[in-house]
Amino acid sequence: MGALLPRLRWPAIAFATKPAALWIEVGAGSFEHAEAIARANPTIGLVACEVFENGIASLLSRIAPGDTDPASAALPPNLRVYPDDARALLRSLPDQSLGQLFLMFPDPWPKARHAKRRFVHPDMINEIARLMPSGAEWRIASDDPTYQNWVCAVFAEQNNFVMAQQTTMRPEFWPATRYEAKAIRAGRQPYYWIFRRTER
Ligand SMILES: C[S@@+](CC[C@H](N)C(=O)[O-])C[C@H]1O[C@@H](n2cnc3c(N)ncnc32)[C@H](O)[C@@H]1O
Structure with a gap:
């Protein structure tokens, strides 16, 4: 390594050519x-x-x-x-510099007393909202029922993002992950969301 x-x-190591947009994946496994x-x-x-x-x-x-x-x-x-x-990287970026964010099966931290450690959190939603221009997309997947309810509850309490999609069938354009395969084999039902940054 x-x-x-x-x-x-x-x-x-910068990108060899200037990218049309910066996209980030958190916890790439x-x-x-x-x-x-x-x-x-x-x-x-x-x-x-x-x-x-x-x-x-x-x-x-x-x-x-x-x-x-x-x-x-x-x-x-x-x-x-x-x-x-990833949180340190995100905090270092300028406003409206993030075109898309991927959060695939984040660590669930299922105990209520650990809720502050969950990546989806009101503070982090504000931070991502700062980074995204209007219309930018945040994709999230989770197989953990506590985290699934948490995602719905936390996003319901804010107005920087609208839910564009919520599904239990991963869309075809959305690549699979190793963790997802494990979760499905273990009988857990993943949920997939697409949130979109509202007009600024
Ligand atoms: C449950 S695994 C899912 C991995 C992968 N996304 C997948 O679906 O196969 C969660 C991953 O997130 C990573 N992770 C957790 N918090 C992170 C953070 N703050 N920054 C970067 N990676 C993180 C962990 O090391 C772990 O590999």
Whole structure:
């Protein structure tokens, strides 16, 4: 991981060409969703955040040993990794600089006394609202019933985002993740939401 991560680390390694928009994924896991989104949208720049070293190692293992090309074809050129707490990155960004946000199966923190640790939180909603221009999209998925109710309750109490979609069937344009497959095998029902930034 030591030699490979510096080739992808954001913001040290900027995008090779100026992206049409900055998109961010929070908690990318093994990065299969991030990779698919970056490939399907070559004009944007996607920064995928993950704190779990094994997840980052899984992404880097897709680069063949001996492939020293900094622009290795093994990974989409418009994908960068932020190997740290996504919240720190988001707080550092300027207003209206975020075109899209992906939050796929966030850690649920099901105990009420840990609710402050949930990524979906009134404070974070205000922060994301600051970062997004009108119409920008925030996609969320969760398989945890407590978190599903929490998402509905927290978004119902704000007016910076409107719910554009809520479904139990993942839309075709929305790539799957490893965690989702595990959740479905275990008999849990994921929910998928698309929220859109309201007019500023
Ligand atoms: C339940 S897993 C889901 C992983 C992936 N999204 C998927 O669906 O397969 C949640 C992931 O979020 C990561 N994570 C949690 N909080 C984070 C944060 N503040 N910044 C970056 N990653 C975070 C965890 O390390 C973990 O890998």
